[in-house]
Amino acid sequence: MSEDTAQVSLVVNGERVTRTVPVRQHLVDFLRTDLGLTGSHLGCEHGVCGACSVRVDGRVVRGCLMLAAQADGAEVVTIEGLDDTGEIADLQAAFVARNALQCGFCTPGMLMTAAELLAEKQQKSREEIRTFLSGNYCRCTGFHAIVDAIETTLAKRLGR
Amino acid sequence: MKAPKFSYVRADSVEQVLDLLDRHGDDARILAGGQSLMPTLNMRLSQPKILIDINRLHALTGISLLGNRVRIGALTRHVEVANSAVVAQHLPLIAEAMPHVAHVAVRNRGTFGGSIALADPAAEMPACVLALGATLVLQSATSRREVEAADYFQGLYETARRPDELLVEALIPVPRAFSVSVFSELAQRHGDFAIAGVAFHLEIHRGVVADARLVYFGSESRPTLAQRAGSAIVGRSIDAASVAAAASALDSDLSPMSSPHGSSRMRLHLQRVLTRRALATAAERARAA
Numbered sequence: 001m002s003e004d005t006a007q008v009s010l011v012v013n014g015e016r017v018t019r020t021v022p023v024r025q026h027l028v029d030f031l032r033t034d035l036g037l038t039g040s041h042l043g044c045e046h047g048v049c050g051a052c053s054v055r056v057d058g059r060v061v062r063g064c065l066m067l068a069a070q071a072d073g074a075e076v077v078t079i080e081g082l083d084d085t086g087e088i089a090d091l092q093a094a095f096v097a098r099n100a101l102q103c104g105f106c107t108p109g110m111l112m113t114a115a116e117l118l119a120e121k122q123q124k125s126r127e128e129i130r131t132f133l134s135g136n137y138c139r140c141t142g143f144h145a146i147v148d149a150i151e152t153t154l155a156k157r158l159g160r
Numbered sequence: 161m162k163a164p165k166f167s168y169v170r171a172d173s174v175e176q177v178l179d180l181l182d183r184h185g186d187d188a189r190i191l192a193g194g195q196s197l198m199p200t201l202n203m204r205l206s207q208p209k210i211l212i213d214i215n216r217l218h219a220l221t222g223i224s225l226l227g228n229r230v231r232i233g234a235l236t237r238h239v240e241v242a243n244s245a246v247v248a249q250h251l252p253l254i255a256e257a258m259p260h261v262a263h264v265a266v267r268n269r270g271t272f273g274g275s276i277a278l279a280d281p282a283a284e285m286p287a288c289v290l291a292l293g294a295t296l297v298l299q300s301a302t303s304r305r306e307v308e309a310a311d312y313f314q315g316l317y318e319t320a321r322r323p324d325e326l327l328v329e330a331l332i333p334v335p336r337a338f339s340v341s342v343f344s345e346l347a348q349r350h351g352d353f354a355i356a357g358v359a360f361h362l363e364i365h366r367g368v369v370a371d372a373r374l375v376y377f378g379s380e381s382r383p384t385l386a387q388r389a390g391s392a393i394v395g396r397s398i399d400a401a402s403v404a405a406a407a408s409a410l411d412s413d414l415s416p417m418s419s420p421h422g423s424s425r426m427r428l429h430l431q432r433v434l435t436r437r438a439l440a441t442a443a444e445r446a447r448a449a
Contacts, residue, residue: 006168023168023211026198045161046199050265059239059268065198066269069168070191070213113264134351135263 006069012037013081021068028052028063030071031078039079039108043137050136053109054078060116079108088115090156094149102140109136114150118157126151163201167210174219177326178301180212185323188212192235193270195262196278220273220328223247229295229331234273238262241272250334253292253341253361257284260343263351276312277327279319279382281417282353284345286313287377290385291341291359294332298325306331316381338363338370340445342438345378346430348421354378355421356430358438364446367397374406374435379416379427386413389435398443406439407432 009018012035021030026045031037031054043049045064052063055077082088088111094100101107110133117124117132124132129147138146168191171177181188189208191197192215200206214220220235223244230250232241241247242258261267261275261284275285276296289296290309298305298321312320321327335341345357357378363371372390377383388409396402416427 003167004165006170024163024165024201026163026202029162045202047195047266050263053265056269060265061269062195062265064202065194065266067168067191067194067198067213069170070194070215072170116264131259131350132264134349135265 006072008069008072010071010073011075013077013084023067023069025068026064027056027066027068027071027076028054030068031063031076034068037078037080039083041105041108043105048137049106050109050113051106053112053136055082055112055115060112079111082112082115088118091115091118091149091153094153095146098145098149098152100141100145100149106136106138106140110138110146114146114153117150118154121158123158124151124154129154161202161204163198164204164207166201166208168213169210170213170215171217174217174299174326174328175301177212177214177217178299178324180210181324181326182301184210188323190214190274190277190326192274192277193237195266195270196274196280214326225250225334226331228334230334232272232330232332234271234277234327234329236272238267238270238272238275242267251288251292251332253335253343253359254285254288254332256341256343257288257359260284260345260347260351260354260357266351272330273327276330277319277321279313279317280353281316281381281383282355282357282378284343284354284357284359284377287357287359287375287383288343289330289332290383291361291373291375292332292335293361293373294330296327297329297331298322299328300325304328310385313382318382335361336363338365338446338449340364340442340449342441342445344434344438344441346434353421355419356416356427356434358431358434359383360438360442362442362446364398364442367446369393369396369398369402376410376414376431379422379424379431380414381417384414386410388413393439398439398446403436403439407435410435 041051043051187209345354359375361373389406392405416424
């Protein structure tokens with residue numbers, strides 16, 4: 001009934017994946033080590049930094065605060081998948097144009113969170129963008145450039 | 161770090177969960193949103209023998225209006241509460257508090273009942289259900305009982321829930337006419353743990369306070385209903401004198417904890433500041449209503 005391992009079958013970046021996972025393994029370790037999707041980064045491992053952000057069933061979540069065993073039946077999109085679909089090509093270009101990354105460690109998580117903000121298609125002030133990003137840490141840029149990039153992309157998408 | 165070893169059960173029914181809790185008691189932990197449990201596992205602050213994953217139990221989800229109460233299933237995620245039209249219409253206190261609950265990614269996964277079951281002293285939802293006089297429903301393999309929020313929160317992470325019980329839902333009375341609510345908190349960054357916070361629920365008839373449930377959180381070991389501060393403004397209008405009386409009564413209502421984020425004295429000061437601001441907001445809202 002209760003075991004050390006669990007069978008999971010999930011869709012990752014559009015592809016069906018079936019594996020046996022240790023029940024204590026969190027989702028982002030599964031994505032990185034078992035599937036080789038190393039775009040999701042592992043920072044604090046206790047839900048503070050946001051570097052491990054991934055999309056599960058359409059919403060951004062902390063990859064370190066969910067077990068791989070819990071992803072059975074889920075649809076997971078990592079930064080690799082988000083890049084492939086072109087959903088955030090404009091945002092990525094804005095990050096480059098605005099120098100919104102330096103070391104790049106937080107960037108996948110920033111993009112995952114910003115993608116959710118953009119998907120809401122609502123006008124947001126800089127303050128509201130900052131609040132939306134409050135669960136993602138950047139220790140290089142000071143956030144201004146990241147907010148710039150998101151603000152620019154949002155304005156373009158809303159046709160302003 | 162990585163979580164320690166544990167057994168894991170993906171529950172298919174509430175009955176299965178209750179049976180497991182009956183057998184394992186304190187050795188088991190309920191895994192709902194996991195937004196507080198997983199960090200404590202990863203940091204090895206807790207080491208349960210068995211995790212009972214309740215995420216498939218749809219019976220525990222959902223928000224509905226039942227007569228003059230709103231039922232919120234324990235497994236309802238914060239994001240669903242935040243987006244709920246029923247909550248927006250009938251429970252404005254909770255709607256106002258919701259943006260302060262951690263961060264987007266945590267609200268997407270964390271649950272309403274999980275927050276109440278854990279009873280973190282800095283959490284918003286315990287304070288709201290206490291201010292609104294909610295009833296919490298606890299179920300075990302052999303019984304189902306309803307506990308008033310006022311009796312439920314007993315101390316630092318201590319609640320009336322027994323180890324064999326599962327929190328299944330909250331029943332929250334729809335505020336009566338002339339009700340006004342205000343939520344406010346202070347944290348170092350938006351979404352961080354509150355160092356001081358208030359959840360106020362008042363009834364104001366023609367400018368006079370008929371009832372005041374003033375709940376304080378963040379500074380206390382548990383959400384705390386300030387009886388003396390409430391009494392200080394009941395029967396009066398909200399003005400400089402009554403607000404000052406309520407703020408000074410907090411001396412006897414509160415005993416703030418000290419932490420690296422603020423001394424006991426500083427937190428008492430912040431709660432007074434929030435009291436003045438929130439009562440002023442309540443008066444404005446009552447006038448506008």
